Amino acid sequence: MRLASFSKPAVLESLGNQTDIYPTVMGLLRIPYWQNTMGYDLFREKRPFVIFSQDLKMGVLNEKLLYVSRKSGRETLYNYRSGSAEDLLSQYPTLADSMRNYACAQLQIAQWMIANGLCGPY
Numbered sequence: 001m002r003l004a005s006f007s008k009p010a011v012l013e014s015l016g017n018q019t020d021i022y023p024t025v026m027g028l029l030r031i032p033y034w035q036n037t038m039g040y041d042l043f044r045e046k047r048p049f050v051i052f053s054q055d056l057k058m059g060v061l062n063e064k065l066l067y068v069s070r071k072s073g074r075e076t077l078y079n080y081r082s083g084s085a086e087d088l089l090s091q092y093p094t095l096a097d098s099m100r101n102y103a104c105a106q107l108q109i110a111q112w113m114i115a116n117g118l119c120g121p122y
Contacts, residue, residue, distance in 0.1 A: 060099040
């Protein structure tokens with residue numbers, strides 16, 4: 001088996017989350033695998049957003065903004081890179097809409113995969 005050739009350690013600056021570990025490692029090792037996760041091989045694909053949830057909230061990140069949707073219906077958008085607590089939702093409504101739609105689509109796909117037995121033990 002031939003491993004990927006990296007001469008020096010490197011930091012990958014693109015967005016990623018825990019679901020990206022498996023496809024990225026398998027891609028580095030050049031081992032064929034069945035892609036039944038929501039992850040990306042970060043050396044071959046660019047993730048537009050990262051999503052996560054916590055109790056009654058859903059968060060979506062891009063390179064500098066954090067979109068938060070709450071079960072109550074309240075939405076906010078922050079510049080997490082600057083550390084500002086100012087809500088920027090009214091300044092970037094189209095981006096916030098894209099972030100919300102991406103997250104909802106990802107969650108729907110995950111629910112569909114689970115309901116149809118497309119993930120988990122084989």
